[in-house]
Amino acid sequence: MKKKLTAVAAVAAVAMTLTACSDPTVGTTGSNGDAAEVTWPEATADLTGTTLTLWAAQASASIPEAVIEAFEDATGATVDVITVPDPYEQGIQTRVATGDMPDLAFWQPTPSMLTAINASTNLQPLDGAPWLEHMDPAVRDVTGILDGTRYAALISSPTVQGVFYNRAVFADHGIDVPTNWDELLEAARTLHGEGQTAFFDFLSPTGWATQWAVQVQLADAAADGLWDRINAGDEAFTDETFLTAIENYKSMIDEGLFNDNLASATFEDQAAALLSGDAAMAFQINALVGAMQAQASAAEVDDAVGFFPISPSGNVATVSPDQTNGVVAFRTGDADREAAARQFLSFWMSDGYQTFIEDQATVSLLDTVDTPDSVPQVTRDLAAAVANSVGSIQAQAIVNPDLFLFLANMAQGTLTPEQAAQNTQDHFVQLARALGAEGF
Amino acid sequence: MSASSAAVGRVRARKSHPATFLIPAFAVLAVFYFLPTIFNFIYAMTDWSGFRAEINFVGFRNFSDLLQSGTLLNSLRITIVFAVLVAVFQNLFGMILALLLEKDTRVNRFARVMFFIPVIMSALAVGYVWQAMLRPDGGVNQLLGFFLGRDITVAWLGSTTWTIVVVALVHSWKWMGLSMLIYLAGLKTINEDVLEAARLDGAGSWRIFKDIRFPLLAPAVTFNVATALLGSMNGFDIVQATTGGGPAGSTELLNIFIFRTFGQGLFAQATTMSLVLFLVVLALAFPVIRTLRKREEVL
Numbered sequence: 001m002k003k004k005l006t007a008v009a010a011v012a013a014v015a016m017t018l019t020a021c022s023d024p025t026v027g028t029t030g031s032n033g034d035a036a037e038v039t040w041p042e043a044t045a046d047l048t049g050t051t052l053t054l055w056a057a058q059a060s061a062s063i064p065e066a067v068i069e070a071f072e073d074a075t076g077a078t079v080d081v082i083t084v085p086d087p088y089e090q091g092i093q094t095r096v097a098t099g100d101m102p103d104l105a106f107w108q109p110t111p112s113m114l115t116a117i118n119a120s121t122n123l124q125p126l127d128g129a130p131w132l133e134h135m136d137p138a139v140r141d142v143t144g145i146l147d148g149t150r151y152a153a154l155i156s157s158p159t160v161q162g163v164f165y166n167r168a169v170f171a172d173h174g175i176d177v178p179t180n181w182d183e184l185l186e187a188a189r190t191l192h193g194e195g196q197t198a199f200f201d202f203l204s205p206t207g208w209a210t211q212w213a214v215q216v217q218l219a220d221a222a223a224d225g226l227w228d229r230i231n232a233g234d235e236a237f238t239d240e241t242f243l244t245a246i247e248n249y250k251s252m253i254d255e256g257l258f259n260d261n262l263a264s265a266t267f268e269d270q271a272a273a274l275l276s277g278d279a280a281m282a283f284q285i286n287a288l289v290g291a292m293q294a295q296a297s298a299a300e301v302d303d304a305v306g307f308f309p310i311s312p313s314g315n316v317a318t319v320s321p322d323q324t325n326g327v328v329a330f331r332t333g334d335a336d337r338e339a340a341a342r343q344f345l346s347f348w349m350s351d352g353y354q355t356f357i358e359d360q361a362t363v364s365l366l367d368t369v370d371t372p373d374s375v376p377q378v379t380r381d382l383a384a385a386v387a388n389s390v391g392s393i394q395a396q397a398i399v400n401p402d403l404f405l406f407l408a409n410m411a412q413g414t415l416t417p418e419q420a421a422q423n424t425q426d427h428f429v430q431l432a433r434a435l436g437a438e439g440f
Numbered sequence: 441m442s443a444s445s446a447a448v449g450r451v452r453a454r455k456s457h458p459a460t461f462l463i464p465a466f467a468v469l470a471v472f473y474f475l476p477t478i479f480n481f482i483y484a485m486t487d488w489s490g491f492r493a494e495i496n497f498v499g500f501r502n503f504s505d506l507l508q509s510g511t512l513l514n515s516l517r518i519t520i521v522f523a524v525l526v527a528v529f530q531n532l533f534g535m536i537l538a539l540l541l542e543k544d545t546r547v548n549r550f551a552r553v554m555f556f557i558p559v560i561m562s563a564l565a566v567g568y569v570w571q572a573m574l575r576p577d578g579g580v581n582q583l584l585g586f587f588l589g590r591d592i593t594v595a596w597l598g599s600t601t602w603t604i605v606v607v608a609l610v611h612s613w614k615w616m617g618l619s620m621l622i623y624l625a626g627l628k629t630i631n632e633d634v635l636e637a638a639r640l641d642g643a644g645s646w647r648i649f650k651d652i653r654f655p656l657l658a659p660a661v662t663f664n665v666a667t668a669l670l671g672s673m674n675g676f677d678i679v680q681a682t683t684g685g686g687p688a689g690s691t692e693l694l695n696i697f698i699f700r701t702f703g704q705g706l707f708a709q710a711t712t713m714s715l716v717l718f719l720v721v722l723a724l725a726f727p728v729i730r731t732l733r734k735r736e737e738v739l
Contacts, residue, residue: 090703091703093705116490116705204598205686413600430706434492
């Protein structure tokens with residue numbers, strides 16, 4: 001009898017296990033499975049009684065405040081912003097994997113990150129959105145699209161990688177803005193030779209900015225289809241192009257072109273060093289402007305610091321849109337709330353856009369709204385660089401390996417350039433395989 | 441009691457406590473303990489990820505990939521080093537505190553409460569507090585600077601070699617109150633007559649501790665060492681809050697690695713790693729507990 005019971009229990013357990021062997025996020029197809037049927041409600045239509053949730057990171061939680069207030073006034077809806085702790089992307093992926101979903105969320109609008117959240121299942125397609133006709137096509141189609149379907153609304157000019165520099169330090173040492181990588185290195189060596197810290201980077205608590213110095217060196221290769229080859233498995237991170245970029249970064253550190261306190265320095269230290277002229281340059285993205293403005297007024301930042309894009313043979317920028325640039329709408333399965341979410345995006349990108357960019361002091365992406373005068377020159381330069389740009393690893397690769405982590409470990413001396421390249425490749429293959437990409 | 445009356449007793453016990461009474465308890469155990477463990481084994485053999493809807497069986501590929509890449513073994517090594525350090529520090533501190541605070545005076549009772557407070561504090565709070573204290577411009581350096589009369593700017597959490605020791609000390613600091621309590625309880629059980637006899641024979645206090653009190657504390661040592669070692673194998677919260685696995689991954693415990701991998705949508709790989717951790721803890725637990733129990737047998 002006992003044996004029989006045990007056998008029955010075992011069979012039951014196995015059966016339960018097998019039936020349960022499917023992803024809980026599957027099958028939550030909303031009412032708008034077909035993009036052609038999607039309707040876009042009037043931006044200011046009445047939504048009294050509707051509550052929408054918007055997930056945001058600590059870095060993006062305050063971005064929509066003004067536009068939400070305007071939307072709530074215009075429609076009677078309520079939009080709750082829920083701050084998801086960092087690491088934001090991991091937090092969202094984990095929540096969505098367990099079936100928890102907001103109506104809207106800030107999300108890095110790149111193919112790799114849209115893939116990571118399983119966009120075709122979880123997100124509403126935004127093709128045919130009313131604001132798209134008012135956007136410059138060169139900027140509009142830079143990002144937000146996966147397999148020909150648009151899933152993210154680009155709310156602000158996408159993040160650009162390049163070099164920020166202290167104007168006074170350049171003037172004191174008689175240095176002109178470099179027009180290619182070799183000139184940049186030459187300028188750095190001149191500065192170093194004259195006792196000036198050339199570049200400032202940081203590894204505390206995580207060295208997330210280590211990747212920019214490597215990525216900008218790939219701009220020419222990126223224009224030549226580097227990411228297509230890597231995505232197909234035809235080229236690896238351990239091959240010459242990528243490895244050389246890593247080796248260059250390492251030898252620049254070894255040469256003393258970076259700050260001495262690299263290991264203990266933080267992002268805030270970088271902003272301070274660049275503002276004060278303790279360091280001449282920094283490989284960075286738009287986020288540095290915000291960090292500097294936390295320490296000085298917009299006018300002071302503009303006086304002290306400038307920006308130029310850099311690539312091996314010229315001044316081509318590398319774009320890597322991040323989660324502050326894009327907003328996605330989820331397929332929650334509730335048709336009314338899904339429509340309300342679309343209406344919110346539509347409002348944000350039309351009636352509410354003026355309020356939004358004035359509040360955020362950012363560059364307008366719509367031809368119907370002018371960029372406010374209060375926007376600093378450095379922000380305008382960053383936005384202008386997008387027009388002549390190539391995609392970064394974030395923008396172009398099918399999946400996004402922990403490149404910065406391996407580079408930071410290399411800068412700390414625990415990995416060699418070869419190991420950093422190998423770890424990046426291994427991680428890329430692991431993610432590509434999880435994705436089911438061909439060739440891996 | 442004769443053989444037949446014993447049998448009658450068993451029958452009566454079976455009547456008054458039928459086995460069916462166990463069903464609710466076992467149902468809870470099955471749903472919340474056995475089922476997740478079985479899933480843990482099954483998902484480790486699939487390609488479950490956040491990227492795709494379907495889940496396919498892939499056999500042992502996750503295991504071979506992880507072993508090949510070396511990151512798993514590295515995290516495992518860090519985890520074991522951390523666990524051993526915690527087991528040593530926590531028991532050393534707990535034992536010293538127990539010996540110092542053994543007498544039931546008013547001051548000692550107050551001190552015991554003080555040392556027990558970290559045990560009931562939130563682990564994340566402990567981590568963040570120590571992270572702030574150990575910053576180059578934090579409290580620890582300021583205190584040292586005050587006593588040494590010069591500026592101290594040691595980056596306590598910035599060394600790829602020593603930070604693991606620092607986080608092990610923080611972990612031990614949090615839990616040493618618990619070890620202290622158990623050692624105190626152990627010390628109370630030692631018969632005063634034995635100690636008095638030793639004293640009459642002329643044994644000094646060190647000799648008494650080494651040859652009488654410490655051996656008699658064996659059950660407490662077993663419990664404390666086993667829980668500290670195996671508990672810190674599952675460590676996550678304090679280290680995550682203090683260093684997040686840095687610098688350069690030198691404090692990346694297996695659980696932090698699992699958390700990071702899961703967060704990247706590699707659910708199957710993360711499951712495989714937690715299975716490996718489960719097996720390692722199991723493989724460690726049996727010999728450690730058996731060895732420690734052997735020590736008790738001589739009592």
